[in-house]
Amino acid sequence: MIIVTKSDVSDAEIDHIRERIESLGMRTHLSRGERRTIIGCIGDESLLDEVPLRSLPGVESVTPVLKPYKLASREFAADRTVVRVGGRDARAEFGGREISVIAGPCSVEGRDMLLSTAREVRQAGASMLRGGAFKPRTSPYAFQGLGEQALRLLVEVRAATGLPVVTEVMDTRQVDLVAEHADMLQVGARNMQNFSLLAELGRVRRPVLLKRGLSATVKELLMAAEYIMANGNHDVVLCERGIRTYETATRNTLDIGAIPVLKRESHLPVIVDPSHAGGDAELVAPLAFAAIAAGADGLIVEVHPDPERALSDGDQSLAPTGFATMMQSLAAFAAAAGRTMGTPAEARAVA
């Protein structure tokens, strides 16, 4: 159930409405927008039958939310959510007018490659750095990532470049460690329904990048976001990364339709991973263009200084020059979608 308040509602009236609802053992969530304020009710909605909500002072309208996700639903928020990542020295945001692009290697393989990649992607207009420390690989014999060493390298390169960093957390035991080092925590596609991990991330004060599972529906993705939010962390960015279909010419099928659907169903920002969707470096740019044209708020792209020698996902990684070319062409698609490209970190640092 959501309650839209009158435009001239007072703090005392809001407090009273929330107290009435919370007296029933339910919880409330307040969302203040520019034009309206919304009180969302969470819990057993049948209890609300006892309260004459419409007649409480300050209430404009009362609407039931029929969807299973509440906090993640568009109705629950007065405005679209802008997720802010990082701090004063290195920051990025998702869901505003600007398109934000995260770029970097699939895995952190060493200091030099990470630093050189970070500098080149920043130069090309990326606003955040990605780099895997713990890698969920299909084969237990494949390269598993550098772990803690990679986390320390990410911190070092963040300081050197001013790019906030995102890295994947695979296990509840790693959450605190990764949160100490990274600005944003990624939940990989294979972990999208690892509910104990999602609950743990709800307790962390770091934004979460939630990737859609290989065979997960839009509804399941939003329910996964709801898990994180219901546990207290409302800074969630959704990521479409391709789903499994019968098509074998591409690694996965990028679900372009999911972008406008997610933006209609939820107030959370939506970004797209064209690297994993196509599984082929040649497909990255066209899929990125389509994503931005369809209304995505950003991208996450794999860039490796020497894709041929990458320890993981070399086939789908762009070389820095290819990334720069893509970023230049992307500006026109962003403009067509009524968006702007982020100012490169270097220009921001000078300003």
Added chain:
Amino acid sequence: MSDGHGTGERESATAELARCREEIERIDNEIVSLLARRLKLGKRTGDLKRAAGLPILDPTREAAVIRRVTGVARDAQLPTEPIREIFWQIVGMSRRVQEQTSESL
């Protein structure tokens, strides 16, 4: 980084920072001991509720506690939503302490 801060200025800032951190630690200790006191009272109210034949879970009282501290936070010009979150945690802790006593009886 070299935007005109001299060595002396930097040293005094470092010293001041250390003093601030010590003060923060003292305040944290106070918060923890205040929480311990609050939980002890919670345990006592649990016993009294049982003696009076009242249920342990009292959502009306919890909602009133939250509303009251929201007002106190607002008067102190603190952001109310994070304060509400903190107090929901405290109210939850208190409820669990009250329930524990009932099991041990």
